[in-house]
Amino acid sequence: MGDRAWQLFPHDADVGVRGRGPTPAAAFEQAARALTAALTDPDAVQPTRPVEIACESADPEVLFVDWLNALIFEMATRRMLFSRFEVAIEGDRLTAVAWGEPIDRDRHHLAAEAKGATFTALSVNRDAGGWVAQCVVDV
Amino acid sequence: MDTARLERRGPFEWWLPKTGRMRVPGVIFADAALVDGMDDKVAEQIANVASLPGIVGAAYAMPDAHWGYGFPIGGVAAFDPAAGGVVSAGGVGFDISCGVRTMLTGLKLEDIRAAQRDLADTLYRQIPAGMGSEGEIRLDPAEMDAMLAGGAAWAVERGFGTAADLERIEECGRMAGADPGTVSDRAKKRQRREMGTLGSGNHYLEVQAVDTVFDKVAADAYGLAEGDVVVSIHCGSRGLGHQIGTEFLRDMAVEAAGLGIDLPDRELACAPIASPLGHRYLGAMRAGINCALANRQILGHLARQVFGRLFPGSRLDLLFDVSHNTCKEETHAVGDEPRPLFVHRKGATRAFGPGHPSLPEPLKAVGQPVLIGGSMGTASYVLAGTAESETRAFSSACHGAGRALSRHAAVKRWMGRQVVDDLAAQGIIVRSRSSRGVAEEAPGAYKDVTAVVEASEQAGLARRVVRLRPLVCVKG
Numbered sequence: 001m002g003d004r005a006w007q008l009f010p011h012d013a014d015v016g017v018r019g020r021g022p023t024p025a026a027a028f029e030q031a032a033r034a035l036t037a038a039l040t041d042p043d044a045v046q047p048t049r050p051v052e053i054a055c056e057s058a059d060p061e062v063l064f065v066d067w068l069n070a071l072i073f074e075m076a077t078r079r080m081l082f083s084r085f086e087v088a089i090e091g092d093r094l095t096a097v098a099w100g101e102p103i104d105r106d107r108h109h110l111a112a113e114a115k116g117a118t119f120t121a122l123s124v125n126r127d128a129g130g131w132v133a134q135c136v137v138d139v
Numbered sequence: 140m141d142t143a144r145l146e147r148r149g150p151f152e153w154w155l156p157k158t159g160r161m162r163v164p165g166v167i168f169a170d171a172a173l174v175d176g177m178d179d180k181v182a183e184q185i186a187n188v189a190s191l192p193g194i195v196g197a198a199y200a201m202p203d204a205h206w207g208y209g210f211p212i213g214g215v216a217a218f219d220p221a222a223g224g225v226v227s228a229g230g231v232g233f234d235i236s237c238g239v240r241t242m243l244t245g246l247k248l249e250d251i252r253a254a255q256r257d258l259a260d261t262l263y264r265q266i267p268a269g270m271g272s273e274g275e276i277r278l279d280p281a282e283m284d285a286m287l288a289g290g291a292a293w294a295v296e297r298g299f300g301t302a303a304d305l306e307r308i309e310e311c312g313r314m315a316g317a318d319p320g321t322v323s324d325r326a327k328k329r330q331r332r333e334m335g336t337l338g339s340g341n342h343y344l345e346v347q348a349v350d351t352v353f354d355k356v357a358a359d360a361y362g363l364a365e366g367d368v369v370v371s372i373h374c375g376s377r378g379l380g381h382q383i384g385t386e387f388l389r390d391m392a393v394e395a396a397g398l399g400i401d402l403p404d405r406e407l408a409c410a411p412i413a414s415p416l417g418h419r420y421l422g423a424m425r426a427g428i429n430c431a432l433a434n435r436q437i438l439g440h441l442a443r444q445v446f447g448r449l450f451p452g453s454r455l456d457l458l459f460d461v462s463h464n465t466c467k468e469e470t471h472a473v474g475d476e477p478r479p480l481f482v483h484r485k486g487a488t489r490a491f492g493p494g495h496p497s498l499p500e501p502l503k504a505v506g507q508p509v510l511i512g513g514s515m516g517t518a519s520y521v522l523a524g525t526a527e528s529e530t531r532a533f534s535s536a537c538h539g540a541g542r543a544l545s546r547h548a549a550v551k552r553w554m555g556r557q558v559v560d561d562l563a564a565q566g567i568i569v570r571s572r573s574s575r576g577v578a579e580e581a582p583g584a585y586k587d588v589t590a591v592v593e594a595s596e597q598a599g600l601a602r603r604v605v606r607l608r609p610l611v612c613v614k615g
Binding site: 008009010011012013014039040045052059062065066069072073076077079101103104105108110111112113115116117118119120122136138139 | 161178180205206207208209212229232233234269270271272273293325328329331332338339340378381382384385388389393404405406407425531545546547548550572573576579615
């Protein structure tokens, strides 16, 4: 869906999310936007309320899965959607703020809910255009 | 799928020979068209599963198999704990114990025609569905643990349904060996507002009518006849199961090397059954099964309330409740010897044949009902387990149509409003808050469920009993 910093890529039953950026943190931010896009139009989500998120792993790919799963947990338990993200990665530790708003079922036209991020098609790599972070999310 | 690497052993049986790291062969049950339509990733994932420690027999794929994570969806694999066998969170999936229950309304098609729209609207109002929906039941920590230990039996004790329901649910409604203490606080928090909710994606509550009877003897035993109206509910363990799957998939992926397991791909994350991590997962996963059984019991109760109001005197007796995302300890013949095995079924339905000791008396003569969900516009099926299925794939069969197109492709091809209107023209009323969700779940995005169940029957996995046509579909 689109030639931009975030993309959804096809998977038979679920959906792949991919983010690109000049740093791993920027790629993680864009992948988070793709995660929201798997559920609804991210432009329809007002970034009014901040939620702080932290996770830790020495493995950048596990850290990426942890990041998406932390967002999925916050979405599920706070009944929120997010559209703006600021991620900082220092060593093994990721700290972030995700901005969003409570789910409005009439306005957000939700396609599905995210169950969890998987290790399928998982990678955090650098290519000629910068960093790319991706995996399949179970929806 | 490129069939060049497969060896055809029969019209509905394709073998993936043992090569490289594979400990056993792979076996796909399907006709030529279904195999042709499968992604090559299915063969890749079967080969990966076949390489896991302690696997017994073969790594199997059902006729509706498609690309999953770790294991294919429609995958079956059994592991021997005495031979270093493993348990895999990816082999069960995030939606632990997702499954189908079908209830008999005692009504005929002509009884509900006039009220079909009213029925759709009332069910839509009463059944919490879709992301962001909430159930009315709130569990405090003690009640949460009681639910996780008690399953549908807990729900019955709390007034949702009757004790008679329990014998029509796998494990008599309560999965033994559940350990609520192994379920994280985060998983419990995620479930707090989700008891008695349907979820989204391919989950549904449908009102259906029997339109074809294939096996009259079995249909009689199941209480089904042409024109009968039934209610089927497809959903699982909601946020709790998703969080258990998430956490253990990670733990298994990270700890595999330390446990002496050399994974061909990290997505196959698993742990030895006889390890502390394996035990913890089994305790949590079984608690997830109980959550799903309780959830479907509550939803069944809500459906009964709606029918009771609109059709006074209707009962909604439970035909059966069966899961298709589980790992269960079962005894199976390996060679001439019965052995306790841990059978993973991910998008595959248990299909015990006639005489199985776990079946209630009224079902024993014909075998276990195997409930196969269709897509919104196509049929669903009730099959029966066969004696032959035990030797085919550890008593397993398909679970649904299986996706043919990704969600991505479906949204490009269909508009939700048009799908709803087209189905209405066919007499099928769809109620969903999500137009995009309906487009993603458009009937055309799925394989032909009829071809899938015919292949299941021809492969000896289960036999057809009746076909069900949808009348009302409530989606998330």
